[in-house]
Amino acid sequence: ISSRSFGEPVKDFFSLKEALASYVTIAAEKLRNQKSVASLAGVFLGTNRFKNEPQYFNMKTYEFRTPTDYTPDLIKTADYLLKRIFKPGYSYKKAGILLGGVISNEAVQLNLFSSIEKIQKKDKVSEVLDRINRKWGRDTLKVASSGIKQPWKMKRELLSPRYTTNWNEILLIKI
Secondary structure (H helix, E strand, O other): OEEEEEEEEEOOHHHHHHHHHHHHHHHHHHHHHOOEEEEEEEEEEEEOOOOOOOOOEEEEEEEEEEEEOOHHHHHHHHHHHHHHHOOOOOOEEEEEEEEEOOEEOOOOOOOOOOOHHHHHHHHHHHHHHHHHHHHHOOOOOOOHHHOOOOOOOOOOOOOOOOOOOOHHHOOOOOO
8 A cells, every 4th residue: 555644724626636656666666676466456535534524535446467567557557447436526645556456576477468578678767767867866766657746645744753764863862
């Protein structure tokens, strides 16, 4: 699962689509890092259950004919699912992508219509994208549909220090 609470309520479809594309990019990168592919994708979104306003939560899933880790294919599927669950008039607080049926990318069973050449081409594109982002930092190269300004992005001003998970934030004690 790759999901976040929004920094401010999101009401429009375009912003939700942008946020989901961003979350899918993160999830796809994680899949590739563990040399896996997903055969199922699910999209969910919901309102803030702690506010006294109209409530809504929904989720839809999609099963791929051939498991994938290719970001554009996953984003296209997320868009398709979002169109089926989005309802205007709500203030959404959270959205996310769920990837299931995760298997090794070496154990993929192709179907009759699968093109090995097409899959290899997608793998090369993903490999180059991941290599550049590893070297120069996340989102150096990214899919345009994930947006630039991202006003929905989670607020991080009050983020606690990550002493145990980030080498750059380890406490230094001088004696």
